[in-house]
Each structure stands twice: as structure tokens, then as C-alpha cells.
Amino acid sequence: MTAERTKKLINAPEDLISEAIAGMVSAHPEILTKRGETSRAVVACDGPRDGKVAVVVGGGSGHEPAFAGYVGRGLADAAAVGNVFASPSPEQILDAARAVDGGAGVLFLYGNYTGDVMNFDMAAEELEAAGSPARSVAVTDDVASAPNDRKQERRGIAGDFFVFKIAGAAAEAGRDLDGCLAAARAANAATASMGVALTACSMPQTGKPNFEIGAGEMEIGMGLHGEPGMRRGPLETADAVTDELFAPVADALQLARGDRVAALVNGLGATGLLELYVIQRRLAQLLDENGVSVHRTWVGEYATSLEMAGASVTLLKLDDDLTRLLDAPCRAPALSVGSDIPKAEGTLTRRNRDTRTETQAVDRSALATDGPITPETFRAMVRAAAAAIRDQRDWLSELDGVIGDGDHGVTMDIGWSAVLSALDSATPDETITGTNRRMAKAFLDAVGASSGPLYASAMTAAAAAVSDRLNLDAGATVAWLRGMRDGIISRGGAAPGDKTMLDAWLPAVDHAESALAEGRDALACLAAARDGARSGRDDTAQMESRRGRSKKLGARSVGHVDPGAASTHVILAAMYTAAETGLR
Known part of the structure; x- marks a missing residue:
């Protein structure tokens, strides 16, 4: 029996984000406009100007009105919009930053998720290299995701609302970059949140619930992407739930009379709103009972x-x-x-800070031609x-829905589909190194999340590892695999046993190196890598996650295969089969 798909009022899933951005801009033409080649930068019509710190927010779609809904005068100057539940890519972030950079520096604000941190860090590095100071604050308000002594590890959820408001007001008031950074940090330190989920959500591309939850159950501490929370139990009354949400929030903030x-x-x-006002009623009672006054409330x-x-x-x-x-307009x-709120005075000088370089010509006559894997075979x-x-x-x-946010397959498909499109522009004489560099840019431009920077770094490192080769022999094939592994390590910082894609790439390379040491050919080395990835994938089922969104699960992550390790095996198995077909 086929499971029923969830219903959504959309057109083609691949057009969802661009159409939603177009709809938002057309609904608020006096506030918002769209800028940049990626078409993912939503910019304030009024506010960005020379001499003012530019506040750029961003994150995945699916959290509306966050993040573009907080773009406007006195708030964020721009938002970079990612795919559903996936960070925007560095190029999308740079489009937003370049559109509002007034020369006083750029302050990035985003939720504390691995993909957002990596992608915004890469964008900040490029801005700094081009002469624009950039600082970042990762919002860490979700008390369910880490204890008080490890607040820096917490997820960012609805607390973005307050951090964005405070930072935007500081920038509008004319504070310098350090002053805006201090205000955002102060707001983040003074903000705490906790949530409860009653039902699952579903990705537009799959139409299936991201996780399962019983009709009479609730999940306390659920993350914004469907990440499991602190506990699951029977559905309780609104007052009982509000009490359970309030207690750890009050403790985290050390609220006192x-x-x-x-x-x-x-x-x-x-x-x-009918239910939200019931929660608000109980929250107001709890604050009053604890002698805490309420300055403002939003529901x-x-x-x-x-x-x-x-x-x-x-x-x-x-x-x-x-x-x-908070009270500033x-x-x-x-x-x-x-x-x-009067119209902003001053103008914004457009700054073109795109530092991308053109591909350099390669002297093919200097490249090693021995080896069966030609550029055509590699493609x-x-x-x-x-x-x-x-x-x-x-x-x-x-x-991914079991231990993460349910978007890994969708995100990987977006990235590899972008790679396919990029290959259509490759010339027949493009080297394997050139193809890898092309792949890296396409993947990174198309995909935020953590997989974008990780695979882009992997492909870039792999390109360098075989830059002296036209064709790949056994040694060069293993060098390419080793480059992929090393690029992932250098960008992500994961360690063996963390329950990530690295736990499949490590044994893949180890098995391939053993095959090479035994004198096996390139195809046999690829087969060994495939088998190593499969064993690594299976081993992740018994690991407790120590990185990424699933880290918050602890022991609850045991018994489930890591999706990144699974996709690693899918990739290497398909590459082996294609090589075998082409070489035999």
C-alpha cells in the first residue's frame, strides 16, 4: 500500500523558492527588492547606505516569515535565502552582503547549525579578503539542545526574532561594527527558547512526513527542522505544556523577581492563534507568579x-x-x-567585490597520460x-528524517543536478582536475547546508591531488579518493566515529589504499573504495552522533545509519559501475 503524500499548494518543487521570493517582493514592493545573480538575496529598499553597518541575516526556507520577513528599515538590510531547511550557499550570502555593504562592515546573523556556520564563514572569509570587515553571531537560544554550561552548542530557533531586532536597531542608530556585534551578542546571551511539536512537517520534494509521531503524542524540545527533542510523551494540556516550556527557559536566563x-x-x-493565545495566557500567569514584568509580547x-x-x-x-x-522603530x-520611521537619508555606493577568477589554461602535454580513466570516462x-x-x-x-531534518537526499540531489548542468558546459578536452573544479563551484553555488561546503572542499582538494594527470591510473585514482577525504576533513573538522559522511570516506580510502598496495588496478581500487564505504555506512548504525543536528539526540541516534555515510556509498558504487562499464 502506497503512503499518501502530503498536500501543498505549490507548482514544481524546484521552482518553489524563486516563486515564493517573487511573491514576497511583489507583496511588499515598498519594503523589499531582489538583488544578485543567484536571485536569492532579498534586500531592503530603504535603509542600506554608506557609513552604516550592513546587517545580513539568512537561513533555509520553510521557516517563513524568517528570514526575509525581517528585512526592512531598522531591521536587517538583506537576507540570503536557502533551499528548504538548508543554509544559503556562500555565493547567495555574498550577493546579499554586496548589495548592502556600505563600507562600515557587515554583520551576519543566523541560527547555530553546522551548514549555516560553514557557509557564512566562507562568505565572511571572501568579504574580508576583498577588504570588507565581516563579523558573525550564531543564535543559540534553544535550551533543549544543550545544557546551560554548553550554551554555545545550542540551536537557534525563534530567538532569531529578538537578536535580529536588537542588531538592526543598533546599526540604524549608527553604532560601529564592534558596537553592533556587542549588541547582537548581548541579545543572544539574554534570549532563551523552548518548543513543542504535535505533528511532523514534510519536504515539498518528497511529500512525506519527516518523522513519525503518534496521534496522541507530543515531542518536547523539538527543533525547527524536525530534529527530535528532549522527550516524547502523551499530549498534555496547554497549561501543562507551557509550564514545561517555561521552567528551563526561566532557568537558562536565571530569572528573578x-x-x-x-x-x-x-x-x-x-x-x-486560538491555541497560541491560550499558551500566552498561561505564560503571563507564570511570569506574574515569579515577579517578572513583561515589557512587550508578540504572539x-x-x-x-x-x-x-x-x-x-x-x-x-x-x-x-x-x-x-527593542523599542526602536x-x-x-x-x-x-x-x-x-522617516525615510533613510544618504545613498549606497555599489561595491563590486566579486573575487572569482577565470579558469587558467592547462598545458595538456605536460600531464601524465597513462591510466585507463580518461576525462571522458570520469565525466x-x-x-x-x-x-x-x-x-x-x-x-x-x-x-535523515529519523536523526536529522529530513533534507539530505533532497539537498544532495540539488547539488548533483547542478553538477550535471555544469558538465554540459565542459569542453571535450577539459581535464579531470578542471571537471572537479567545475563540480565544486556548481555544487557550492547550488547547495548550502553542510554538504555544500563539504563536497565543494572535497572536490577542490581532489582536483589538486590529480592536477598532474590527464588520465587516472590506480595511484591517481586513490589520490583522487584521498583528496575527497582530506577536503571533507579540512572543511568540516569531523573525526572518526562522529557518525558523519567521513565514517564512510575513511574506510573507502583505507580499502582503496590496501588494494593499491597489493598491486591492484584502478578499477579494483574503486571497487575496494565502494566496499569500504558500504562497511563504513553500516558501522554508523552503532555510533552515537557527535556532530551536526543529530548530535542533540545522543543515545537516541544509535541504531540508525547516518545519511551522509549512506550517500557516500551511493556515489562510489555508481562511479565504480560506470567505470566498469566504460573500461570492460
Whole structure:
């Protein structure tokens, strides 16, 4: 019996983000415009100007109105919009930053997720290299995701709302980059959240729930992407749930009598105001009972999770400076404070900081030609890998839904589809190194998330590892595999046993190196890599996750295969099969 697909009012899934951005810009033409070659930078019409710190926010789609809904005068100057539940790519982030860079520096704000950190870091590195100072604050408000003594490891959820507001007001007030950074850090330190989920959400590409939850169950501490929370149990009353959400938030902020807060009761996508106001009623009672005064309250949908039913409670513990910045006027699609906000004075000088370089010509006569894997054969192997990822997309996403956010298969398919399109532009005489560099750029431009920087770094390192070769022999094939592994390590910093894609790449390379030491040919080395990846994939089922979103699961991640390790085997198995077909 085929499982029923979830219903969504969309056209083609691959057009969803561009169409949604177009709809948002057309709904708010006096506030928003779109800039940049990637078409993923939403920019404020009024506000960005020379001499003002540029505030750039961003993250994956599916959390609307976050993140582009917080672009406007007195708030963020621009937002970089990623795919559903996936970070924007560095180029998308750079489009947003370049469009609003007024020469006083750029402040990046985003949720504390591995993919966002890597992609925004890469964008910041490029801005710095081009002469624009860049600083970042990763929002860490989700108290369910790490204890108080490890706050820096926490996820960012609805607390983005307050951090964005405070940083935007600081920039609008004319504070310099260090001042804006300090204000954002202060807001982040004073913000805590916790959420509850009642139903699953579903990715537009798969139409299947990201996880399973019983009709009478709830998940306390659920993340914004469907990551499992602290516990699952029977559905309780609104008051009991609010009590359970409030207690750890109050503890994290060390609330005491006489303190003053701002409150946010946030719906996750499918919970109406009727229920949210019931939660707000109990939250107000709890704050009053604890002697805590409420300066401002917002109730509604401000950071959602597609169509997930549930809610979160966020508190910002106020001091005088945070209060002033919170009350400062702003105007954006998702948040307006104050009624009188004059048009910004000054102009913005357009700065072209694109530092991409053209591909250099290669002297093919200097390259080693021995070896059976020619550039044409290698490109056939790449096409086979892309086809295999497409074929296994839903399975990989299902694996990810168990311990992550359910988008791994979708994200990998987007990246490898971009690689396929890039190969169409390759000339017949392009070297394997040139093809790898082409692949790296295409993958990184198309995919944010963690897999974008990881695979782009892997492909770049692999390109360098075989730059003296036209064809690959056994040694060069293993060098290419080793380059892929090393690039992943250098960018992601994972270690063996962390339950990541590296746990498949490590044995893949080890097996290939053993085959090479035994004098085996290139095809046999590829077969060994495939088999090593398969064993590594299977071994991850018994590992406890120590990195990425699934890290928060602890022992609950044991018994489930890591999706990144699974996709590694899919890629290497397909590349081996294509090579075998081409060489025999």
C-alpha cells in the first residue's frame, strides 16, 4: 500500500523558492527588492547606505516569515535565502552582503547549525579578503539542545526574532561594527527558547512526513527542522505544556523577581492563534507568579517549520540598552515597531567585490597520460553518481528524517543536478582536475547546508591531488579518493566515529589504499573504495552522533545509519559501475 503524500499548494518543487521570493517582493514592493545573480538575496529598499553597518541575516526556507520577513528599515538590510531547511550557499550570502555593504562592515546573523556556520564563514572569509570587515553571531537560544554550561552548542530557533531586532536597531542608530556585534551578542546571551511539536512537517520534494509521531503524542524540545527533542510523551494540556516550556527557559536566563522581559509565543506553522493565545495566557500567569514584568509580547507565527503543528516560547531578559533597541522603530513585512520611521537619508555606493577568477589554461602535454580513466570516462562516472543520488533521493531523506531534518537526499540531489548542468558546459578536452573544479563551484553555488561546503572542499582538494594527470591510473585514482577525504576533513573538522559522511570516506580510502598496495588496478581500487564505504555506512548504525543536528539526540541516534555515510556509498558504487562499464 502506497503512503499518501502530503498536500501543498505549490507548482514544481524546484521552482518553489524563486516563486515564493517573487511573491514576497511583489507583496511588499515598498519594503523589499531582489538583488544578485543567484536571485536569492532579498534586500531592503530603504535603509542600506554608506557609513552604516550592513546587517545580513539568512537561513533555509520553510521557516517563513524568517528570514526575509525581517528585512526592512531598522531591521536587517538583506537576507540570503536557502533551499528548504538548508543554509544559503556562500555565493547567495555574498550577493546579499554586496548589495548592502556600505563600507562600515557587515554583520551576519543566523541560527547555530553546522551548514549555516560553514557557509557564512566562507562568505565572511571572501568579504574580508576583498577588504570588507565581516563579523558573525550564531543564535543559540534553544535550551533543549544543550545544557546551560554548553550554551554555545545550542540551536537557534525563534530567538532569531529578538537578536535580529536588537542588531538592526543598533546599526540604524549608527553604532560601529564592534558596537553592533556587542549588541547582537548581548541579545543572544539574554534570549532563551523552548518548543513543542504535535505533528511532523514534510519536504515539498518528497511529500512525506519527516518523522513519525503518534496521534496522541507530543515531542518536547523539538527543533525547527524536525530534529527530535528532549522527550516524547502523551499530549498534555496547554497549561501543562507551557509550564514545561517555561521552567528551563526561566532557568537558562536565571530569572528573578524584579526582572523585566519581552516575550514571544511562536507558532510552528499549523497552530492557530486560538491555541497560541491560550499558551500566552498561561505564560503571563507564570511570569506574574515569579515577579517578572513583561515589557512587550508578540504572539503569532514568526519562525515556523513548514506545516508542523506546535509552538515555542521565547523570552528576552531586558536591561536598559536592550529595551531601547527593542523599542526602536522598524518596518519589515514580519515586524513593525513604532508608527513614525522617516525615510533613510544618504545613498549606497555599489561595491563590486566579486573575487572569482577565470579558469587558467592547462598545458595538456605536460600531464601524465597513462591510466585507463580518461576525462571522458570520469565525466561518465560523475553522471552516474548524479543519477544514483536522484534515484535514492527519497530513501536518503527518510534516513535523515529519523536523526536529522529530513533534507539530505533532497539537498544532495540539488547539488548533483547542478553538477550535471555544469558538465554540459565542459569542453571535450577539459581535464579531470578542471571537471572537479567545475563540480565544486556548481555544487557550492547550488547547495548550502553542510554538504555544500563539504563536497565543494572535497572536490577542490581532489582536483589538486590529480592536477598532474590527464588520465587516472590506480595511484591517481586513490589520490583522487584521498583528496575527497582530506577536503571533507579540512572543511568540516569531523573525526572518526562522529557518525558523519567521513565514517564512510575513511574506510573507502583505507580499502582503496590496501588494494593499491597489493598491486591492484584502478578499477579494483574503486571497487575496494565502494566496499569500504558500504562497511563504513553500516558501522554508523552503532555510533552515537557527535556532530551536526543529530548530535542533540545522543543515545537516541544509535541504531540508525547516518545519511551522509549512506550517500557516500551511493556515489562510489555508481562511479565504480560506470567505470566498469566504460573500461570492460
